[in-house]
Amino acid sequence: MQPTSLAFQAKATGALADANLQKALGGIKTGWQRGRILAAERLPEFEQLRDQARDxxxxxxxxxxxxxxxxxxxxxxxxxxxxxxxxxxxxxxxxxxxxxxxxxxxxxxxxxxxxxxxxxxxxxxxxxxxxxxxxxxxxxxxxxxxxxxxxxxxxxxxxxxxxxxxxxxxxxxxxxxxxxxxxxxxxxxxxxxxxxxxxxxxxxxxxxxxxxxxxxxxxxxxxxxxxxxxxxxxxxxxxxxxxxxxxxxxxxxxxxxxxxxxxxxxxxxxxxxxxxxxxxxxxxxxxxxxxxxxxxxxMIGSKFQDMLRCIRCGACMNNCPVYLAAGGHAYGWVYVGPMGSVLTPQFVGIDQAHTLPNASTFCGRCEEVCPVRIPLPNLMRHWRDEQFKRQLVPATYRYGLNVWGFVAKRPALYRMATRIAMGLLGAVGKKRGKFASLPLAKGWTASRDLPAPQGGTFMQQWKQRQGTRH
Ligand code: SF4
CATH class of the missing domain: 3.40.50.10420 (NagB/RpiA/CoA transferase-like)
Incomplete structure (x- = not known):
């Protein structure tokens, strides 16, 4: 099978508009996802068994x-x-x-x-x-x-x-x-x-x-x-x-x-x-x-060795918000969902599948449910690093990440930058209360409005709230 993983974004967009697919995927939540929760609740030693399975x-x-x-x-x-x-x-x-x-x-x-x-x-x-x-x-x-x-x-x-x-x-x-x-x-x-x-x-x-x-x-x-x-x-x-x-x-x-x-x-x-x-x-x-x-x-002895523990149960995809919206065919090769996002770059090459490690919200749910405790988000992160090092993403994205990394590692600078950004966005969006489109946030505003921030940054609001509690 020829990999088509680089078309993930386009296929996922098509999947979201496919009513049959969305209906079919909806059944996973009420079926297998719920079934796993109930089965785990019925077995007191389930977590212990997962440790044994991993070992x-x-x-x-x-x-x-x-x-x-x-x-x-x-x-x-x-x-x-x-x-x-x-x-x-x-x-x-x-x-x-x-x-x-x-x-x-x-x-x-x-x-x-x-x-x-x-x-x-x-x-x-x-x-x-x-x-x-x-x-x-x-x-x-x-x-x-x-x-x-x-x-x-x-x-x-x-x-x-x-x-x-x-x-x-x-x-x-x-x-x-x-x-x-x-x-x-x-x-x-x-x-x-x-x-x-x-x-x-x-x-x-x-x-x-x-x-x-x-x-x-x-x-x-x-x-x-x-x-x-x-x-x-x-x-x-x-x-x-x-x-x-x-x-x-x-x-x-x-x-x-x-x-x-x-x-x-x-x-x-x-x-x-x-x-x-x-x-x-x-x-x-x-x-x-x-x-x-x-x-x-x-893979033995490499940072991806943990992936070889996989017993192909499918729980990671049954609980992945991206898989549940995009379906398996969007991943463009044999293995799909979070486990596929780790395995596919390994088998077909990161240059043919660098979209996949990004097809994750990093909510961590896949790792939470994996019966052999594979650290899937961490493994996807390794592929993201690799993708970054090999310059497989557009230059603007890489520069953007560099700037973000620079600021995020300096808390004082980060707080000052977010204060300025929130203040500006709050002032500009005050009248309408939202933004229908915004440069650098087109992915967000393409399908919904971005509310204009009110009341300062998250840190400022958090501090305020802590103050009112004491
Ligand atoms: S949950 Fe774990 S064992 Fe199951 S398919 Fe996903 S990675 Fe493999």
Whole structure:
């Protein structure tokens, strides 16, 4: 997927005027956002679990080489194969090779952000192999030829009516907006695809070093049918998904579902270890794990290492005022919301994504809700520094920031400057009580008036108020 993150501002402006999108995004607040709050309230040890989750991921990252080698050894013991991919091109070639070795024509896929990251579907199609997305949201966006707009709900940007229109057109059935019927239609189509598929490709939420297992969580059971029915199962996962033990996985799973959707646990949690054994009733004949680096080892030991703790729950975007207004597609690449604003510059280069670390109010809500306590605002701040150093923003903006920095570091000068500015603005705007437009504040006044300040600066008013209280 070619990044279009530099167009964030234009896309966000378009998103604000899109009534369907705004309606769809509104559901996140009452759904997942509220669900997380209630789930956290129901679990007294939730905060403690978050600390444990952070520590497990930190420990795994500090000993990543050890746990990856242990994982590989266990996969081989179980009769599986491990493939190491340095970058997206290598990962695509490996998966294409596995598919071609069994003359695959159709592959089923369950939701995988790593498959999105490496552009797997387009590559397979170009090689004459048809990929079929089996997660309902992914199925919908595959029909619309769109990228996902959310980690957990790839089609969260769509309303039920839009899906009803799409299904009527695609399935050639009378239009219905009944959710159960819509799901039933998708199920009927996908059941045939599961049976026809030669290869099933899944992602992995966690890779377990002690057993060589991959774990997936879904609410639809599609990962289970994807991995269990075809002859060959391919897991595609990035290196940082490895954790030491099954016990650690269950600690992480306890915070994952609660943070993502407010569920105590996802409906299906599946542990996959090696291919089918002689006494198994079903399962794949081949089990492959493709381990993708794609720049992650560069993050180890860097100021962005904390980002590798991410367990892709989506809570940061569910609580981000910018994401909730602009939607995921405005971010212009695979990863969206606050976590995307940190990861995208890392993967596509800051010169291609320097708009994203600025797509934040720095309210800190993303860090507050992150189950593995990733300091997202701080990481975005590192990218802003980088952007400033590389002169990726217009000269006027940089000079403006320099002047601001100079004044803000000198409290006496700052107070004098704000007193003068407030006095001037108060005097000029006194008559009308507001400004409909103002130089240097056009972004603000484009959609609302700026009230003319009355009663001095914030510091003066604060002092006054303290005085009247005593
Ligand atoms: S950064 Fe944190 S909150 Fe956001 S998706 Fe990752 S784990 Fe979840």
């Amino acid at each position: 497990i991921k930190n420990h795994a990252l500090e000993h990543l080489d050890f746990y990856l080698e242990a994982f590989e050894a266990r996969v081989l013991d179980a009769g599986g194969h491990v493939h190491w991919a340095r970058d997206a091109a290598e990962a695509r070639a490996i998966i294409q090779g596995i598919c071609q070795d069994v003359n695959a024509r159709t592959v089923t896929k369950s939701k995988s952000m790593i498959a999105e990251e490496i552009g797997l579907n387009d590559h397979l199609e170009a090689a004459g192999i048809t990929p079929v997305e089996t997660d309902l949201g992914e199925y919908i966006i595959q029909l619309r030829k769109e990228p996902p707009s959310h980690l957990v709900g790839p089609a969260v940007h769509l309303t039920k009516d839009q899906v009803a229109d799409l299904f009527a057109e695609t399935h050639h059935l009378p239009r219905t907006d009944d959710p159960a019927e819509l799901v039933g239609q998708a199920r009927t189509v996908l059941r045939q695809k599961y049976l026809a598929a030669d290869v099933g490709i899944t992602g992995a939420n966690f890779l377990i070093a002690e057993t060589g297992s991959a774990i997936t969580v879904t609410n639809e059971g599609n990962a289970e049918l994807t991995q269990g029915l075809p002859r060959v199962h391919v897991v595609i996962a990035s290196l940082e998904k490895v954790i030491p033990s099954m016990e650690d996985a269950f600690t992480l799973l306890r915070v994952l579902a609660r943070s993502a959707t407010g569920q105590e646990f996802s409906t299906y949690t599946t542990v996959m270890t090696g291919p089918k054994r002689p006494d198994d009733h079903d399962g794949p004949e081949q089990f492959h794990v493709v381990l993708l680096d794609n720049g992650r080892t560069r």
